Amino acid sequence: MSAVVSLERVRKTYGEVTALDHVSLDFPRGRFVAVMGPSGSGKTTLLQCAAGLEPPDSGQVLIGGADVTRLSETKRTELRRKHIGFVFQSYNLLPTVSIEDNITLPLRLAGRRPDRAWLDELVGRMGLRERLRHRPAELSGGQQQRAAIVRALVARPDVVFADEPTGALDLRNAIRVLDVLRGLVDELGQTVVMVTHDPAAAARAHDTLVMADGKVIDTLAAPTADELAVRLAHLAAEPVA
Numbered sequence: 001m002s003a004v005v006s007l008e009r010v011r012k013t014y015g016e017v018t019a020l021d022h023v024s025l026d027f028p029r030g031r032f033v034a035v036m037g038p039s040g041s042g043k044t045t046l047l048q049c050a051a052g053l054e055p056p057d058s059g060q061v062l063i064g065g066a067d068v069t070r071l072s073e074t075k076r077t078e079l080r081r082k083h084i085g086f087v088f089q090s091y092n093l094l095p096t097v098s099i100e101d102n103i104t105l106p107l108r109l110a111g112r113r114p115d116r117a118w119l120d121e122l123v124g125r126m127g128l129r130e131r132l133r134h135r136p137a138e139l140s141g142g143q144q145q146r147a148a149i150v151r152a153l154v155a156r157p158d159v160v161f162a163d164e165p166t167g168a169l170d171l172r173n174a175i176r177v178l179d180v181l182r183g184l185v186d187e188l189g190q191t192v193v194m195v196t197h198d199p200a201a202a203a204r205a206h207d208t209l210v211m212a213d214g215k216v217i218d219t220l221a222a223p224t225a226d227e228l229a230v231r232l233a234h235l236a237a238e239p240v241a
């Protein structure tokens, strides 16, 4: 399986805190990977380093074969725009413009035109066709998150990183967003990496990485929600060495 993003011995510190402790891993193409672990274990830092948003202190991050740690900020932004989509827990939609403008703005800022057929396919798949002219506040949380996912996908990125995409949603909307992400992987071959605290959400992924103290301590293939809940409960009870 080829990797869309690879990390090699990535270390990231914030003052005295080691957020990532020499992490090496590959995110394979066409997989849905969940990232779990206790609060402060480094999940968000992993996503931000893997997405080229945060430079590591040492180690390599390969995106589309290029080592982002060696690029200038401008080149890194270009590479990110080409290969990476990012979905935040809080959606990060601009409140004063329409959903359609929110979705297409990043592309237009990059001087590109959206592919209308692809945009239409995504908008239909996410159930947002009737909502394009509305402002974000006129949509439900689930609809806003699905709009943020369309925005992340419209440039056809190799990989979508999602940081707790269902964290702010009720159960029904969370299930819909997870169905959408799983469908993107199964039907379109998209690669998705998702941080979550919810074992039921992680169970929708192919693999789950378990983090503790800035390290990936386990990779579980197709775990059930119950298996994940037990694994995380053990982790909370027994601090890792």
Ligand SMILES: Nc1ncnc2c1ncn2[C@@H]1O[C@H](COP(=O)(O)OP(=O)(O)OP(=O)(O)O)[C@@H](O)[C@H]1O
Binding pocket: 014, 017, 018, 019, 037, 038, 039, 040, 041, 042, 043, 044, 045, 046
């Ligand atoms: N910008 C920052 N400045 C200082 N410390 C930071 C910063 N970002 C993260 N940290 C620290 O790095 C460690 C890892 O943080 P990170 O946000 O990656 O963890 P997490 O597993 O995503 O946590 P949570 O589940 O609570 O979101 C934590 O100890 C955190 O306090």
